[in-house]
Amino acid sequence: MIRATQVRPHYRWNEAAADTVVLGFDDRHRRRMTMTGTRGLEFLLDLQQAVALRSGDALVLEDGRLVEVVAAAEQLLEIRGTDPSHLVRLAWHLGNRHLPTQIVGKGLRIRHDHVIEAMVKGLGARVIEIEAPFDPEGGAYAGDGHDGGHDAAHAHHDHGHDHAGHDHKHHAYGHHNHDHHGHSHAHDHEH
Structure with a gap:
């Protein structure tokens, strides 16, 4: 199966796309995942680290063709x-x-x-x-959203810590198990 190993940031490319993938927010932050384009092109997303994809980004296939990312x-x-x-x-x-x-x-x-x-x-x-x-802000450490920095993983998992003298848990509502930066996070959803 052909692999997509690079990402070109949103709209910093002008070649015709070979296909398009329509992805929800959760599936736009992956390192490795099999994908099928709207025209039937099957490929393996195989990045060195998880990247927060944005609508308008292009996935670069090994043969140089591009697959446009569209937010669902x-x-x-x-x-x-x-x-x-x-x-x-x-x-x-x-x-x-x-x-x-x-x-x-x-x-x-x-x-x-x-x-x-x-x-x-x-x-x-x-x-x-x-x-x-859904195209949320990347956070203070995200840069252009393609560096796979700490904030992207931080925003997607539960953690308890103290804020202004009160302890509480944070939740990434609606998330389940995801592949972030090469490892999985399980999420609890207690309120």
Whole structure:
């Protein structure tokens, strides 16, 4: 099976793509995985380290052909604040829980989660259920999202540590077992 061993960052390529893969958020952060394009091209993603793929990236096959990455539509919550200051406060609460969050126009997008939905509504947010591609921020250590840095793995697994004098667990809601940086993480989902 032909392998894809490199990634060209989003839209930094102009050749015609041989095929396209439509991937959800979880499948866009892998090191090794068999994939099938929308036109039937089968290949093995075989990177040296896990990379956070973004919509518009190209996977480079061993023979030089490119496969375009497209983010799949997912069930999301779009969170709106009453004003910019309120939105920043809401963003702080999401960040404090290490939730992958996408910043859009006048709101924030997260994966659908009823517990977080109740929390932000309790903080006065307006919440809209949508279906759209999910492309969250990479984090402070992510660079252009292709270095496989610590934050990408950090955002995807549970861990307990102390924040401002209170101990709590963080959750990457909706995640299961994933291959990150060559090793697996199991996730518990207690609330």
